[in-house]
Amino acid sequence: MVAPMEVPEALSGPRLLRSCSAARCALGLTVLSLVASLTALVVTLTKQPPLPRTPLPLPRTPPPLPPAQQNYAQLVLKLNTSSINERKLDWYTNETIQGVYLGQSFEYSNKTLKVSVGGLYCIYTQINFTRNFGSTAKQEAMNASVLIHRHTADSSGSLPILTLPLDLSHRSKGTMPFKAVLYRLENNDRLHVTIKANNNGKHYGSLSSRDSFFGLFQILDTVPR
Secondary structure (H helix, E strand, C coil), X not given: CCXXXXXXXXXXXXXXXXXXXXHHHHHHHHHHHHHHHHHHHHHHHHHCCCCCCCCCCCCCCCCCCCHHHHCXXXXXXXXXXXXXXXXXXXXXXXCCCCCCEECCCEEEECCEEEECCCEEEEEEEEEEEEECCCCCHHHCCCEEEEEEEEECCCCCCCEEEEEEEEEXXXXXXXXXXXXXXXXEECCCEEEEEEEEECHHHCCCEEEEEEXXXXXXXXXXXXXXX
């Protein structure tokens, strides 16, 4: 008879079961400890206040404009009468009125604008008018003109430097003509604006302050002659 094979003591049933149970317990404790640590980390992070957002940079103050761009004026037509008769036009200079701006290098008095700083300027005007047709309107040529005059510091006379025609006839399509010119002004030159019409006083139109203006801005400080 063959003798029964002996099982080593290390592999005997009860001791093997005890060894497996201990290993499982140790592994379970390790997993539970890891889960607890992760849970505590999540709770800690969620309780922390949110990081402050980086504030947006404030806009910097724009650099000052060069002198050539600061020399700018625009005046709005001031009417004592709306009729189109020959006269020197007056202008609003109060900057609380929409469209009015008077730079520091300009002075306005007695319907005349003084330009303290010479240079190359863009000078412009726009006049808003309405037509009033009479019984003889279709037989007569109905025109008027707005002129900008220049006075030099050493002359008492004036020279027209811009002429804006106003077509008062029924054939005209526009009632707000605009015109501009480039012109070199000297220090302390003066500008004024006049209006005149034909037809011996028969004027078939009226002026409006709305959208009527006169202005200029400097392009170059000096211009070669």
